[in-house]
Amino acid sequence: LSLVVLISGGGSNLRALLEAAEDAEYPARVVAVGADRQADGLEHAEEFGIPSFTVPFTSFPDRESWGEELLEQIRSWNPDLVVLSGFMRLLPPRVVEALSPDLINTHPAYLPEFPGAHGVRDALAAGVSQTGASLIVVDNGVDAGPIISQERVPVLPGDTEAQLHERIKPVERRLLVQAVLDIANGHVNLKELAQA
Numbered sequence: 001l002s003l004v005v006l007i008s009g010g011g012s013n014l015r016a017l018l019e020a021a022e023d024a025e026y027p028a029r030v031v032a033v034g035a036d037r038q039a040d041g042l043e044h045a046e047e048f049g050i051p052s053f054t055v056p057f058t059s060f061p062d063r064e065s066w067g068e069e070l071l072e073q074i075r076s077w078n079p080d081l082v083v084l085s086g087f088m089r090l091l092p093p094r095v096v097e098a099l100s101p102d103l104i105n106t107h108p109a110y111l112p113e114f115p116g117a118h119g120v121r122d123a124l125a126a127g128v129s130q131t132g133a134s135l136i137v138v139d140n141g142v143d144a145g146p147i148i149s150q151e152r153v154p155v156l157p158g159d160t161e162a163q164l165h166e167r168i169k170p171v172e173r174r175l176l177v178q179a180v181l182d183i184a185n186g187h188v189n190l191k192e193l194a195q196a
């Protein structure tokens with residue numbers, strides 16, 4: 001299974017996939033890494049010798065033209081699956097339609113709880129005793145697509161946003177590596193999930 005992974009930040013989830021793919025038995029390979037800015041996580045691609053591309057959101061007059069360029073770059077790698085992992089931009093509907101259902105996203109909350117760009121902060125602010133990590137099939141909503149897998153993560157008294165996020169990320173990484181494996185070996189069928 002060939003993957004294109006899109007990031008905006010540190011790319012710790014990307015790194016987990018790159019490390020998993022080091023195992024010859026793992027049936028997926030990251031063929032390229034894309035970013036909407038000069039993301040720190042692009043260093044991981046460089047370290048593993050994976051090609052990368054950036055389509056800076058700020059270089060385009062609007063979301064649609066940015067999306068078209070991003071889609072063209074993604075398609076040039078002919079991936080079987082596109083993974084949004086710490087990608088902090090909403091894709092225009094045209095891009096989602098073109099890639100769906102082979103487009104998944106990691107989110108640091110127990111969806112449908114706390115969707116959006118501040119899932120960790122929102123969980124803390126809500127004072128919940130547990131939040132989670134989720135993997136979804138991307139649709140045109142905000143973190144609203146069908147859930148592939150998710151797992152609860154405890155919120156501990158005194159947690160800062162960073163501490164809680166650092167407790168969530170390893171769970172996200174494990175869910176992501178497992179989900180890509182399940183998709184590659186047919187245990188998870190994205191087409192069925194997206195139509196459900």
Ligand code: GRF
Pocket residue numbers: 007008009010011012013014041085086087106107108169172
């Ligand atoms: C992850 O928790 C992701 O779900 C969220 O932002 C974080 C990015 O982490 N959108 P990284 O860039 O993979 O380290």
